[in-house]
Amino acid sequence: MIIEDKVERAISLYREASVCEREGRLGDALAKFRQATRIVHKEPDIDRIIRNRTHYEQRQQRHHRLVETEGEKIVEKKNKSAVSSDGEEDLQAQNYYTFGTVEQDTPLLLNGNSLANGMAALLLPDEEYNRVPTDSRFNPKNQAIPTPISKLPSEIITHLIRWSLVLDFSSLPEIASTCKYFHHQTLTQALWRWLCRKHYTANNILNTSVVMLNAQLAQKYRKCWLTLWIEKPRPSLEGYLRLFADGSMLLWTTSVEPSKALKDLNGIMEIPNHTYSLELALGRKKNLSKKEAREKAASVAALKGLLFGSWRLEDDVLVMNSTVDGVYWILTPISPVQAQNPKDAEWCEVNDENMILPGNKVPEWDIIATGWLIKAKIFTK
């Protein structure tokens, strides 16, 4: 029990640290993060502990729901409470600063489709995806009588099911009822994630200007790709931006071209409140050291400069002259995806150098987001 207490303490410290960080009290945040990692020194990745914890709790809740198969209303209510509590926990660990209106208490309803709700609850987590039910007679490896389809490996069969659903979604009940293997496939998060990806690329929702999902919405859907697929929200105009002490900014957009990403960023900056909120976020801490004060000034300058600076392409990277002397701002995409057009900005991965505080990971919102790291580079003249 002593070990569990320690973990609890570490988790609460970590959460406090996240809150501090969000309020701009970076010194406090750092101290608390350090404390948290020192307590659980055998498990340095406290992020993982938290994630596993929420995962475990989620499964427990699902289990309870399945055990008590009551009428529709009760199932809906249980789903509602389960999801919003998950959302809260993860938002604290999220560490992302968001703008726009975030409706804190929007329940995750599916327009009265409680059966769909129920199914969303049944979806298997990602790790289950590759675990084919071994008792399934159809399972290609088990098939005693070789029929043509049993020669196909599991991943191809999964692909077939996906394509069938793309072609005719209403064939879902038929596909699921065919056999246990097919049914298993329709319950995986991976299937619905694939369908979402197909939907958003097919309908050209990518590359529209200024499209962002606010953090809570993204968080909500990250829990369930099925729900996202059903609701298919139109991305809204809220921002998704992350600040660092050294004045860099991390921007998430759907654009894959740097010039478009710039437009998105300008779109955010044009909304008066946002710049103000950012300044506030940066300026909460009093008694800054010289270095910190300089970094803060650089960040604020960047925010304003980004609106008015002129950008040019230099060595495969977009560079902007800012109004602050000797400071150039570079916009580089940070997704691991290869650039379509090599002449566009350089791709680089976010690593520990770019992230100031431990436990910060890029959002896993991979279907409609590209990361852009906006970093200050100081040229000596």
Added chain:
Amino acid sequence: MVKITSSDNQEFTIAKEIANQSVLIKNMLEDVGEADDQPIPLPNVSGAILQKVIEYATMHKDDPPAAPEEETRPKSSEDIEERDKEFMNVDQGTLFEIILAANYLDMKNLLDLGCKTVANMIKGKSVEEIRKTFNIVNDFTPEEEEQIRKENEWCEDR
């Protein structure tokens, strides 16, 4: 020109641009270099199927190259061209062999085409018909089957 051999030792000589439609062959060529006399062995593909694959690659050798990432493809590519429909008008066994070969040779377009063809076979069929088409054994009890149908009823609204 590139030489490739099937599992039953049939040798085919094809143009490089056709061979490069298979990412597997393309990578092998890059690794091996310009050693023309050594044929590339493809032990997982039989001669007849390899013939079909080459036919497909030849048909599509002048197609514009697809975007490297799915995310950036603007149009949905769900329709099958007429010539591809004819190409895929084969028995089930061959069809699945082609899919397997496309998977092995890493030819995304052919794989997608194969999957779409099979998807068209599933479309509009009842459960029993699907099982019959593919010789799939039903391992559900009637109660389980009924429950699954109920679970998935919501999709009719979508």
